[in-house]
Amino acid sequence: MSEYEHYTTPLTARYASEDMSRLFSRETRINTWRELWLNLAIAERELGLNQVTAEAIEQLKAHVKITPEEFDIAAEEEKRRRHDVMAHIYTYGLAAPAAAGIIHLGATSCFVTDNADLIFLRKGMDILIKKLVNVIDRLAKWALKYKDMPTLGFTHYQPAQLTTVGKRATLWLQELLWDLRNLTRARNDIGFRGVKGTTGTQASFLALFNGDHDKVEKLDKLCSKLCGFDNVYPVCGQTYSRKIDIDVLQPLASFAATAHKIATDIRLLANLKELEEPFETSQIGSSAMAYKRNPMRCERICSQARYIMNLIPNSLQTASVQWFERTLDDSSNRRSLIPEAFLFTDSVLKILLNVISGFVVYPKVVEKHIRAELPFMATENIIMAMVRHGASRQECHEEIRVLSHQAGYVVKQEGGDNDLIERIKKTPYFKPIYDELDKLLDASTFVGRAPEQTEKFVKEDVAVALKPFADLITDDRVELSV
Structure with missing residues (x-):
């Protein structure tokens, strides 16, 4: 039967x-x-269960x-028994006949299913943390590169005081640092x-060790240590508490x-043509509009990020x-919930790393937008400057107010460029500062401490x-298959 005849998850x-x-594979x-x-057999033998032989191990x-x-x-055995753990105990026993009678000795199914899930949660976190570290590292380097480049700041998505391209990236970085802290x-x-x-009472193991509580406690710690864990939950029911899933x-x-906020900011900047995600030479933005360069990577980040955020109510309800x-x-709920949470987060990180590694900035467009708003600012x-030359502040304010409204009319009603400075240059009242206007309009003097804040934040x-996490940082190229 063809592989194309069945549903497959786009995640993998x-x-x-x-x-x-x-x-998260079956294997x-x-x-x-x-x-x-x-590891259970090794621990049981080490603590004196003679029925667990060296040959079995x-x-x-x-x-x-x-x-x-x-x-x-x-698979055939599971059809017969309707129990996946028992089917695999049987199968393992066929491969290791000397151990067939002691596999799973004293254990319940959750010994393997739940302990395995905890192993996967920790290993999954390790994979995500490595990717997140590299996202932060590359974005920090990018922020330093553009720490001095003035750009329009926005509040309410309306032009506000200037910031710098690099300073804006520190806002993203700060949240990513908190995410790194939370994941760690x-x-x-x-x-x-x-x-x-x-x-959760360890009754079966107490029976195996003839009522020796000390050996049962040692078995719990030894088996856990063999599996790579020093932290063992002191009490549980049949399963580990599903609150752990929420915490993870x-x-x-x-x-x-x-990630959604970062990708949204990039999409908005792409609309302004100030910043773009990578765009391949043969990539098609639209099947109809050949000129388009859609921010599809960032749109995918937003799409997948929403999915991840909406998994949390599920885990709360299950717990x-x-x-x-x-x-x-x-059980069947978590078979999808946990892998999907990790696989989608992994995908978002991979795309984000690809985007940050290939950011394209258009300085001339950034400058154009500044020129359109800076005269007002x-x-x-x-x-x-006029007051320093002896003018009255109130009189000067009125002159500027009138000219500003005239320039605003040109921009909003006529669709023209902001000509406030040209109007000032043509107004005799402002003749004392004609030679200072270029300096007064130097964008770098409107960014406050943005460059210094960026450098201090990144370097400290x-x-x-x-x-x-220094040993996790790489300069590997991140390719997206689709």
């Missing part, structure tokens, strides 16, 4: 990276289950990676369900809000309806935040 077909797609999941069973190690043929066996905190807070038994997914949704020690109405400076705040 179009958007997410290879490393994130592989993390990685089952291999992780097998590693968990192996060696066979489990030899077959810890599942084969395609074993997937087929497990969430990653480091992830613990392990460990070895807790069917309802909330920072992803918060980052998605940041709120877990009755007593557990219910099963979370400079009126206070012009008044002060950003540098400190990135220092622990």
Whole structure:
């Protein structure tokens, strides 16, 4: 049957990276289950369970990676048993017959399903953090490059005081630094369900060790350590609390809000023709309008970011309806919820890194927009210059007010350029400052401390935040397949 005859998720077909797609693959999941069973057996043998033999351990190690043929066996077994974990216990036992009787000894299904999910959450965070670090690093370098370039600031999407291109980027950077903090905190807070038994009481393991509570506690810690976790949740029901999913997914949704804001700003600047995302030489912007250069990458960021943000109510609802020690109405929901949250976030980061790596700035357009608004912004400076030459502030204010309204009429009613300065140059009243007008209109004198703020922020705040992640920073080119 053709691969094109079934639905496939665009997440893996179009958007997410290879490393994130592989993390949430069926192969990685089952291999992780097998590693968990192996580590449980190793810990049980080390703590004195003689029924777990050295031969059993060696066979489990030899077959810890599942084969395609074993997937087929497990699929047939799951049809018969209607239980995926039992199907894979059976399949692993066929490959390691000396261990068939001790695989999953004392454990419940959530020993593998939930512990594996916690492993995936932590590894997924590692992948995202690396990408986010590189987004921050490249955007910081870009901000420094353009720290001195004046540009119109906007409030209410109306022209306001000037800022610089680089200073505007620091607003994006600051939020990304908070996202890095949030993702790192969430990653480091992830613990392990460990070895807790069917309802979290460890009753089955207490029976295995003949009532020895100390050995049961050691088993929990040893098995968790073998799996790479020092932090083990002290209590749980059958599952780890689904509040952990909220704690992990909330920072992803918060980052998605940041990415949406950045991409929206870029889309608005693209409309002004001041800034563009990368555009390939053979890329088509519109099937009908050949001249168009649509900001499709940023539009995709916004689209996917909205999806991520809307996953949070799902995780909240799932956590709120877990009755007593557990219910099963979370299972099939989370099979999609968690991978999609990570795969979409991974995709947004990949696109964002591609966009930032290929930003195109059009200085002449930026200057044109400044020239259209700066005369109005400079009126206070012009008044002060006239006062220094002995003019009355009130009289000068009235002269400027009249000329400003005339220039505003030309701009708004006639669609012309802002000719306020030309009007001032033709008005004898302002003759004392004719020679100063160019200096008074120097855009660099209207940006305040924007260049200094940008440099200080990047060299201090950003540098400190990135220092622990220095080995993750690369200059690798980011390609988008579609």
